Amino acid sequence: MMTATTERRTQRAAEVAARRPAAKRARRRESTFGFLMIGLAVVFVAVFTLVPILASLGLSFTSWDVISSPEWVGLDNYVRLFTDGPVLASFGVTIGLALAIVVLQISLGLLLAVLANNRKRNTTRVFFRTAFYLPLLASTAAVSIFMGYIFDTKFGLINYYLNEIGLPGAHWLNDPFWAKVTIVMVVVWQQVGFTFVLFVAALLAVPVDVQEAASIDGAGPWRTLFQIKIPLISPTILFATVIAMINAMQLFDQPFIMTKGGPGTATTTATISMYQAGFQNLQFGFASAIAILLLVIIGIITAVQFIAARKLVFYQ
Known part of the structure; x- marks a missing residue:
């Protein structure tokens, strides 16, 4: 009896020992594949993000018009940047538009997601x-x-229908205030779908038993929304806010195409100033300095958002 038991144990140990190298090889293959995927991602980020940033940083200390060789000028571009009123004003315009866009995009996306989720x-x-x-x-x-x-003020559909119902049309693209409002409306209309889809998915992931427990405790729909659902989806709200702010700070297409940065400089954003310096005036060193300052501002705003999130975001 003892001999049979010993033989079975010996046989089982031999089988385990035989399987161990195969398991190690499988883990090694998985690790190699994982490191390969990470390596490809690192290479992609390095080539398409870090290299352009470092190149812009280097160019920001030079004077370069593409035709001649870059000439080292030290901090001259940054001194000019911080003493250039129109360029600094464009950063103010950028921050103002970005704040309006993000607030509306997040709040409207959340409202639409709540309404759709109730269906x-x-x-x-x-x-x-x-x-x-x-x-x-x-x-x-x-x-x-x-x-x-x-x-369009004269031939646009908005003013046409406003006139049809007896209301005066507005100078949507020719008035400094209304030009900003129009840009914000267009950007929010196009981008709100991103936050809407994120919030719908997050709301669907809220545990049903938590909502049922809140209902049993007497919580109504509004209380459940603000005290249960929103805290539980706050990580998604943070993610959407950070992405929306980064995109809004790089606003270019809408103001450039719709208003050319006007009227005057009312909708001239930092990216438009960068474009004008680089591609219109061929001052790529100065344009690079604008780009680096914009990158720093975006980094600071993102850091502030994550610091504030420590107290405002609830992680399960």
Whole structure:
């Protein structure tokens, strides 16, 4: 009896020992594949992000017009940048537009997601997700050209229908205030689908038992929304806010195509100033300095958002 038991144990140990090298080889293959994927991602980021940033940083200390060789000028471009009133004003315009866009995009996306999530039929939610996401798939340049016609003061559809109901039309693209409002509306209309889809998915992931427990405790729909659902989806709100702010700070297509940065400099953003310095005036060193300052500002804003998130974001 003892001999048979010992033999079985010996045989089992031999089988385990035989399987161990195969398991090690499988883990090694998985690790190699994982490192390969990470390596490709690192190479992609390095080539298309880090290299351009470092190149711009280097150019920001030079004077370069593409035709001649770059000439080292030290901090001259940055001194000029911080004493150039119109360029500094463009950063103010950028921050103002970005704040308006992000607030409206996040709040409107959340509102639409809550309304769509309350629909009992899944086909209705799918319809709303598709309808609100479609503008995001359209070319920004095409949308900007189309909206330029829609908001045209003389021949635009907006003023036409306002006049039809007895209301005066506005100088949507020719007045400094209304030009900013128009840009914000167009950007929010096209981008809100991104936050809407994120928030719908996040709301669907809220545990049903938590909502049922809140209902049993007497919480109504509004209390459940603000005290249960929104805290639980706060990580998604943070992600959407960070991405929306980064995109809004790089705003270029809509103001450039619809208003050319005007009237005056009312909608001239930092990226438009960068374009004018680099591609119109052939001052690529100065344009690079603008780009580096914009990168630093975006980094600071993103860092502030993550610091604030420590107290405002709830992680399960």
